[in-house]
Amino acid sequence: MNPVRKQRLAIVAVILVGLAIAVGLIFYALRQNINLFYTPQQIVSGEAPLNSKMRVGGLVVPGSVKRDPQSLDVQFTLTDGKGSFVVHYQGILPDLFREGQGIVANGTLISRQRFEADEVLAKHDETYMPPEVKDALEKAGHPAADKPDSSMGKTAS
Amino acid sequence: MLWKTIKRGYHQLGSPRYFYRFSSAVLPWLTPIALITFVVGIVWGLAFAPPDYQQGNSYRIIYIHVPASSGALMGYVAMGIAGMVAVVWRMKMAEIMIKAIAPFGAALTAISLVTGALWGKPTWGTYWQWDARMTSMLILLFMYIGVIALQNAIRDPRQAARAAGLLAMVGVINVVIVKYSVEWVNTLHQGSTLKLVGESTINPAMKYPLLISMLGTWLLYAVNVMVRARTEILSRERRSGWVKQLVAAGGR
Numbered sequence: 001m002n003p004v005r006k007q008r009l010a011i012v013a014v015i016l017v018g019l020a021i022a023v024g025l026i027f028y029a030l031r032q033n034i035n036l037f038y039t040p041q042q043i044v045s046g047e048a049p050l051n052s053k054m055r056v057g058g059l060v061v062p063g064s065v066k067r068d069p070q071s072l073d074v075q076f077t078l079t080d081g082k083g084s085f086v087v088h089y090q091g092i093l094p095d096l097f098r099e100g101q102g103i104v105a106n107g108t109l110i111s112r113q114r115f116e117a118d119e120v121l122a123k124h125d126e127t128y129m130p131p132e133v134k135d136a137l138e139k140a141g142h143p144a145a146d147k148p149d150s151s152m153g154k155t156a157s
Numbered sequence: 158m159l160w161k162t163i164k165r166g167y168h169q170l171g172s173p174r175y176f177y178r179f180s181s182a183v184l185p186w187l188t189p190i191a192l193i194t195f196v197v198g199i200v201w202g203l204a205f206a207p208p209d210y211q212q213g214n215s216y217r218i219i220y221i222h223v224p225a226s227s228g229a230l231m232g233y234v235a236m237g238i239a240g241m242v243a244v245v246w247r248m249k250m251a252e253i254m255i256k257a258i259a260p261f262g263a264a265l266t267a268i269s270l271v272t273g274a275l276w277g278k279p280t281w282g283t284y285w286q287w288d289a290r291m292t293s294m295l296i297l298l299f300m301y302i303g304v305i306a307l308q309n310a311i312r313d314p315r316q317a318a319r320a321a322g323l324l325a326m327v328g329v330i331n332v333v334i335v336k337y338s339v340e341w342v343n344t345l346h347q348g349s350t351l352k353l354v355g356e357s358t359i360n361p362a363m364k365y366p367l368l369i370s371m372l373g374t375w376l377l378y379a380v381n382v383m384v385r386a387r388t389e390i391l392s393r394e395r396r397s398g399w400v401k402q403l404v405a406a407g408g409r
Contacts, residue, residue: 008245009245012244012326019327023330023334034342036342036343036345037343095279096211096212104281104345119283120282121281122281123281123345123347124211124280125348127358127359128216128358128360130360131208131209131210133360
C-alpha cells in the first residue's frame with residue numbers, strides 16, 4: 001500500500017473507532033432512557049419514580065387477572081420473578097393478552113404496589129410454531145411449550 | 158493459487174469495463190433465479206405455511222418483514238464497505254457501487270417499517286412505539302436517504318462518491334445498534350428468531366419458506382445493484398472507446 005493510502009486508511013480508522021466509542025458511551029449513559037419500560041424489579045426497589053408517566057413491562061401472573069363483570073375494569077399482577085405489583089386498567093385488552101404472557105403498560109405509578117394503566121400492549125416472543133406442534137408439546141409435557149417470554153426482564157443497572 | 162485467483166478477480170471486477178462484461182454474462186440467469194426464488198418463498202410462506210399457535214395468520218407478514226429488514230441491513234453494510242474502499246483506495250467501481258446499492262436498500266427499509274407497523278397493530282396493539290429497534294430502523298432509513306441526497310448534492314461524481322462513502326461508512330455503527338438493540342435494552346420488539354449460532358425458535362415448516370424468501374430478496378437486491386451499476390458505468394464512461402464501440406455495435 002502506498003503511503004498516501006496508508007494515511008487515508010489510518011484517518012478513516014481513527015474516525016470510525018472514535019465515533020464507535022462515542023456512540024457506545026452515549027448509548028451506555030442513556031441506557032435507562034433507551035429502555036422502553038421499567039421492570040417490576042425496578043418498580044419494587046424504588047428506582048422508578050412515583051406519580052409520573054412511564055411504561056412498565058413484565059409477565060402477567062397466571063390466575064391473577066380479575067375482570068369486573070359490570071365494566072371494562074381489569075386488574076392483574078405483573079412480575080419478572082424479582083418483584084411484582086398490581087396493574088389496573090380500564091379498556092379493551094389486545095388479542096395477545098394472556099396469562100403468562102409479556103405485556104408493556106403505559107400509565108402512572110401510584111404506589112410501589114399499584115400502577116394505573118392508560119394503555120396495555122402485548123409483547124410476543126420470537127417463537128413460532130403451528131398449533132398442532134404446540135398441542136403435541138403440551139401433551140408430552142415438554143418445557144418449551146410454556147416457556148415464559150424470554151425477552152422480558154432485561155434490567156439496566 | 159486460490160488466493161491469487163481471488164485477488165485477480167477482485168482487481169478485474171474493480172475495472173468498470175470488466176464489471177460490465179461480467180454482469181452481462183451473469184444477469185441473464187441470475188434474474189430468473191432471483192425471481193423464482195422470491196416468488197416460491199413468498200407464495201409458500203403466505204399461502205401454504207401453517208398458522209402460528211399464538212398469532213394465527215397475522216404472523217405471515219414475517220415473510221415480507223424479515224426478508225426486507227435483513228436485506229436493508231446487509232445492503233447498508235455492503236454500502237459501508239464500498240464507501241471505505243472509495244474513500245481510502247479511490248476505486249471507481251466502489252464509487253459506482255455506493256450509488257447502485259442505496260435506492261433498493263432505502264426501499265427495503267421503508268417496507269420493513271411499514272410491514273412492522275401493520276404487524277404491530279394486531280399483535281402488540283400499536284402501530285408504533287419509540288423503542289430502540291424501531292427508532293434505530295427509522296434512523297437507518299434516514300441514513301440511506303442521506304447517502305442518496307448527499308450524492309445528488311455534489312456535481313462532480315468522484316467527489317460526491319467520497320462524501321457519500323464517508324457517510325455510508327459511519328452509518329454502519331447504526332446497523333450494529335439495530336441488530337443488537339433487542340438484546341442490549343428492553344424493547345417492545347421481540348428478539349431474533351433466526352440465529353447465526355444456535356437453534357432458531359421457529360418451526361421448520363415455517364422456517365424454510367422464510368429462508369427461501371430471504372434468499373430471493375437478497376438475490377433480487379443483487380440483480381438491482383448490477384443493473385444500476387451498469388447504467389452508472391455507461392454514464393460515467395460514455396466518452397471512452399469501449400462504450401462508443403458498444404453503442405456502435407447496437408448495445409450488445
